[in-house]
Amino acid sequence: METLIILLVGVLTAVAIYLILSRNVIRLILGTAILSHAVHLLILTMGHLKTGDVPLLGEEAETYVDALPQALILTAIVISFAVTAFILVLAYRAYQDLGTDDLNEMRGVQDE
């Protein structure tokens, strides 16, 4: 199971990197979103999967799954949403001001 998830993480990472290397802003943003998906899965897998029950003490189970990665991921999901929202608006503004969504055309002056 873990190995399969890790392979999926690898595929997602490769796709994310390819999209990030693209010239189109939307593809770039999609890339970062997919990269965070990959990282979330990775963190969860690193804490081992399905080794116990849901980490709710009311369940009174024998063992619980590792709660720490979940807490970390919860934070990460929210932050990555904030960043995605911000760069989306940035892309919108860049298009308004510069009239392009192509990163190569957004290039600044020669000697800044």
Add this chain to the structure above:
Amino acid sequence: MHLLIVAILIPFLAAALIPLLYRRLGNLNLGWFVLTVPIILFTYFASQIPMIAGNETITASLDWIPSLGINFVAYLDGLSLILALLITGMGSLVTLYSIYYLSPTDSLPHFYAYLLLFMGAMLGVVLSDNLLVLYVFWELTSISSFLLIAFWYHRKNSRSGAQKSLLITVAGGFAMLAGFLMLHSMTGTFSVREIAVYIMQYTDHALFYPALFLVLLGAFTKSAQFPFHIWLPDAMEAPTPVSAYLHSATMVKAGIYLVARFTPIFGGTAAWFWTITIVGLITLFWGSFNAIRQTDLKALLAYSTISQLGLIMSLFGMGSAALYFDIADAAAIYGFATFAALFHLINHSTFKGLLFMVVGIVDHQVGTRDVRRLGGLAKFLPVTMVFAVVGSFSMAGLPLFNGFLSKEMFLTATVNVMSMPAFGADIIGWLIPVVAWTASVLTFVYSMIIVFQTFFGKFDSKRLDRAPVEPNIGMLISPAILSIMILGLFFFPNVLADNLLAPAAAGIVPGVDAAVTIGPWHGFNPEFFMTVGIIVLGAALYLLLPRWGKVYNLLPSNWSFNNLYTKTLSFTEGTSNRLTSTYMTGHLPHYFSYIFGFFVLLAGATLVFTGALNLDSSNDQPASIYEIMLILVMAGAAIAILFAKSRLSAILLNGVLGFSIAIFFVLFRAPDLALTQLVIETVTTVLFLVCFNYLPEWRKEYTPRRTKVLNAIIAIAGGLTVTLIALSVNSVDLFDSVSSYFEDSYELAGGNNIVNAILGDFRAFDTMLEVLVLFIAGIGVFSLIRHRVGKEADSDENQ
């Protein structure tokens, strides 16, 4: 703390006080405060003369970095004392002169602060026994020199002159540092005195000669030796008191000091003897030859300083051979050169300092220092004229002035090399006196130019900015003191010789009886006839200068070392500019590929080379059919995004990924994550769709095939690296999990939901900062939307 160390620190402290005092005292009185510093220090060093004359030394130590053997060790012997007296003595005279020379509109606090900084640094150089401390002070003199040359920084020439001096002297300083480190690796100590003792065992060491040449490189750049002399004429952009102080009397002597200080270490080898002697003689000749063609009096003095520094340098080179001979008489013959070098070092500071002050007065009073515009000033500036005569005649080596004595000792030293040849000097040794004599003739010529073309000849007021009058009496005090010293040293040279020169020479060439009684008359020996020849031929050449001056036009103007420097500089700048612009392209995708490329190389290589790669999946949980299906869906959706033709399909596929992950969170016992992910994914998708309303539809990207392939390689390699790292981590449990701690969340935090307890209690600060990030992002989004576009915004800013 010993007084000697305090003496080094006083100028720094005074420099730090200047900004405070400036507010209280204002421009005028600041100089008088600064003047007290060198005078107090001079008095202190002068009071050490009797002790040094008795061949004693002082050592004072202060721990700095004892674990690395770097301590602040101050060491005062004859050589250091001579330099220390020059630094503080000339420092006093120059400060006094500056008070009257500088205009109140100049930024005086800066000037005096830099001057004191230099004074402290220079004292540090000549009093440090520890090589690394010496190096730090050495570079500090370069920096203060840079600041002083660029004092009038609104002039382009000042800036480029400052840059040139800094580049050359600091480059030499680096070389010297490398030499110091080699010496340390050979002998295991940074102390000059200890190295001089231990070095005997290491003369065959592979690093011995590299260290020798690297140290010499530092000395030659600092003392403006050929071919590094080109920075000194450009340094004349500094205010004249600075030129008198740093660039003739003290800082440029640091290289000479270094050679003298290292003679006990490297002296007695052929490399040391020949390198210094030859470089010194070439510098002597080239400087005097070029001085004659200068029309700017300060440039003339700069070349003359180069030439005189070469003279002193060559004397130290010849003197070092004394350490080669075991026979006392032979050693003494060479040791004499060291003695002469020390004498001329002092004499040069007196007459060159005086001449700079004279030129400063002329410049200050009539507004030009171009010899083509000057002439006949004797009538208007009679006192200044007398100073000029004293200084120039001393430099030319005429009797009644101290320069005569040391110049003749120099000639004696060159002739001595012939009488007792060392290191194969019997073959080409005859060149030494010939070059020395020729250069002395040229020295005579340019010395005459200073006096006669400035103060005699035709006076033409139209060519001057102002009507010439004698300056304020205060400006004449310092030159007067120097003139008296020049005459005094001619009549009573042995007061100096016995008390300072003899102990200093004994320190440079230990065990050699180098000291002699200095006198003006030695009978009709070769030196006497050489001097007569210099005067006769020099006078003739001066008178015939208009006839033979055309010889300078024969030199191709673009073949100068200056040109080489400029070309090198622009070449370096151009090359590094081109090199940088090959990879700093301004394209974001390029920068991303560097980042991911380096990640793959570094992380991947670490994984492989540390043997951390480990693919053991035996601890895996079994996978259910739903999970495998979900994995396939996600992998398929991810790959499909790459080929999505429209942005709508891409964002839908991204939604598939997001919601699949939510299902994974459910399967992996993470209900909180699943809930959050569902909400966030929905909002994100909506946000994308809203933005699409304003953004253009995807066009076909015309990315070259090569770029696409390269990107694919980077992407696949990145994915592979992550996979391998994750698999390796998954294979072993290096540490026990800390998570069991949180399972007491009810007792510790009163929460049954462990994840919530972590977020809201155990790691509440994290959560708070996370909210802060959200808040900042929100402000960013808000201001980006509200911010106005284009011209409207520009006019907004201009209001």
